[in-house]
Amino acid sequence: MELLVCIKQVPDDSVSVGLNADGTPKLDEITPVVNAFDTYALEMAARFKEAHGGSVTVLTVGGEGAVPALRSCLAVGADRACRLADESACDPQGIAYLLAQASKKAGEQPFDVIFCGSESTDASSAQVGAQVAELLGLPVITNVLALEPKDGGISAKQETEDGYRVVEASCPCVVTIVKPDYEPRYPSIKSKMAARKMPITDLSLADVEADAGKFGPEAAKVRRVALSAPPQRQSGVKIQEKEAAEAVRRAMELMAGQKLI
Amino acid sequence: MEKQTILVYLETAEDQVIKVSLEALNAARQLAAKTGKNVTAVLIGSAAAAGAAAAYGADEVVHVAADSYQADRYTEILTALYQRAEASALLLGSGRDGKELAARVAARVGAGCVTDAMALAEDGSWVRSVYGGSLQESVDAGVGAVVTVRSGTFGKPEETAGRTVPVTEETVENSELKAVIKEAVQELSESVNLEDAEVIVAGGRGMGSAENFQLVRDLAELLGGVVGASRPAIEDGWVPRNHQVGQSGKIVAPKLYIACGISGAMQHVSGMSGSGYIVAINKDEDAPIFDVADVGIVGNVMDILPLMIEEIKARKS
Incomplete structure (x- = not known):
């Protein structure tokens, strides 16, 4: 099957983000990485291809700065990479629109399955995959833990609040991926070298016939009006004792003083 | 209109x-x-x-x-x-x-x-x-x-x-389903009410093993509290995912939150920093969890927790 994986470059999510004086997020010193959920999506697509044949294309929307993210995907299972050149500030539906448009042009053949991470670690909107499906009129299965081909379509294991569901859809379809019980593969020196030489297809807004009224800051239905740091707690007493018993005794006294035990 | x-x-x-x-x-x-x-x-x-x-x-x-x-x-x-x-x-x-x-x-x-x-x-x-x-x-x-x-x-x-x-x-007219749910399987039978808990005892990667995680459950039970967990403890399978506190789990605000072997990644802290009183136990004295703790105990959870459990039992009797 022909598989497409939509990826987003995000700031390293192990780093806390501060505020600039103008109220924008302070991101310039944080390493950009591929969104963790998208790496799970890529790994699942790569395994699917290895088991059942086909090819894996990664797609992102962004400026030149997004190229390293695509390269890193080419080193861990993607066969082809494609970038829609646009850096306008979009809300989730704006991005979904651009991805949906680009998905029609990103491959030599139409895609059978479009993979998206279930959410991004920066904006955490968890909307884009489902909205890509809505815009393309395709079936969607969200929060997928595993999938396999079935009767020309796919069968997926969907994570739920208290277990899982088995969901089936015909192809083409969209799936959004949560963390499965395995980790994405690491690149090797050889795969990194190879990725460096692989071509990346650049698409323009004109190539994907993007309607300017459907993306970008003017079209955004959700607009940020303020950004702030959450209230910070003050730290209290730190107990460092050689004897664990003494540390526990002191902690218990403090807790008892607050009538907590 | x-x-x-x-x-x-x-x-x-x-x-x-x-x-x-x-x-x-x-x-x-x-x-x-x-x-x-x-x-x-x-x-x-x-x-x-x-x-x-x-x-x-x-x-x-x-x-x-x-x-x-x-x-x-x-x-x-x-x-x-x-x-x-x-x-x-x-x-x-x-x-x-x-x-x-x-x-x-x-x-x-x-x-x-x-x-x-x-x-x-x-x-x-x-x-x-x-x-x-x-x-x-x-x-x-x-x-x-x-x-x-x-x-x-x-x-x-x-x-x-x-x-x-x-x-x-x-009534709403039915169209054909594009994606069909064939089967729903319930795996987590116990419902976990972290949101209303007055006491939460939570464990993280520092607990070391599923076996050691039992100490978190013991302390929670002793205090009449609910067991919470950070993501690593869930991913390692020590505790079911409906116990997760933080960005991808529940936001909680108990009177007392005891964090055991939790380093304090912001994704966890953002879910529990509204707690009334936070006690943290971690062997790494620089763990970020101490920045939000009212009482921080620098030490090995496997030394501290059994003593804490004994002490609380003694106070109760």
């Missing part, structure tokens, strides 16, 4: 409105109080929770009969109700299904969609967490926004027992 109706979808389990949907109803009531609109609760499938919807403050209930959950079908129903009511907002609880329904309905009706709202600001914008909880944004999603409400943020609405409101039956 100005739009008058705030719709709130109440998800039910065994005829009971689930907790996060009650929080969405509370958010709808807050929005109604601010804007002078009415709150219409939507029940799909069983109408048995209509009484609860009234008691918790809905002004009206709309019921649509449906078979067991199919995301496509529920998307279609909510879209139709939204359009018929010309809704001024649609609120849902922020579970996995709620988020999918919200994103899809918003795309169909052309409305803005806000995920995981934590508060309704004075100016009518919705407050939500971004960058793993390190920052909070306020967003304006305009009239007609579709909003999911994060669990543990708005709380349950006030209840007026015996209150009754009109219940309207509606």
Whole structure:
């Protein structure tokens, strides 16, 4: 099957983000990485291809700065990479629109399955995959833990609040991926070298016939009006004792003083 | 004409409105109080929770009969109700299904969609967490926004027992399902109420093993509390995922939170920093969890926890 994986470059999510004086997020010193959920999506697509044949294309929307993210995907299972050149500030539906448009042009053949991470670690909107499906009129299965081909379509294991569901859809379809019980593969020196030489297809807004009224800051239905740091707690007493018993005794006294035990 | 109706979808389990949907109803009531609109609760499938919807403050209930959950079908129903009511907002609880329904309905009706709202600001914008909880944004999603409400943020609405409101039956035409739910399997039988807990004892990677994690359970039981966990402990399979506290789990605010072997990644801290009193045990004296702890014990959880359990037993007897 022909598989497409939509990826987003995000700031390293192990780093806390501060505020600039103008109220924008302070991101310039944080390493950009591929969104963790998208790496799970890529790994699942790569395994699917290895088991059942086909090819894996990664797609992102962004400026030149997004190229390293695509390269890193080419080193861990993607066969082809494609970038829609646009850096306008979009809300989730704006991005979904651009991805949906680009998905029609990103491959030599139409895609059978479009993979998206279930959410991004920066904006955490968890909307884009489902909205890509809505815009393309395709079936969607969200929060997928595993999938396999079935009767020309796919069968997926969907994570739920208290277990899982088995969901089936015909192809083409969209799936959004949560963390499965395995980790994405690491690149090797050889795969990194190879990725460096692989071509990346650049698409323009004109190539994907993007309607300017459907993306970008003017079209955004959700607009940020303020950004702030959450209230910070003050730290209290730190107990460092050689004897664990003494540390526990002191902690218990403090807790008892607050009538907590 | 100005739009008058705030719709709130109440998800039910065994005829009971689930907790996060009650929080969405509370958010709808807050929005109604601010804007002078009415709150219409939507029940799909069983109408048995209509009484609860009234008691918790809905002004009206709309019921649509449906078979067991199919995301496509529920998307279609909510879209139709939204359009018929010309809704001024649609609120849902922020579970996995709620988020999918919200994103899809918003795309169909052309409305803005806000995920995981934590508060309704004075100016009518919705407050939500971004960058793993390190920052909070306020967003304006305009009239007609579709909003999911994060669990543990708005709380349950006030209840007026015996209150009754009109219940309207509606039908929505069935289209063919594109994705079909064939089977639903329940794996986690025990329900975990972290949001209402007064005491939470939570464990992280520093607990070291599933066996050691038992100490977290023992201490929680002794204090009449609930067991929480950070993501690594869940991923290592020491405790089921419905115990997760933090960005991808629950937001909690117990009187007492004891963090055992939790380093304090912001994704965890953002879910528990509203706790009344935080005790942290970690062998790494530089662990960020100590920055939010009222009492930090630098030490090995395997030395500290057994002594703490003994001490509490002694104090109790």
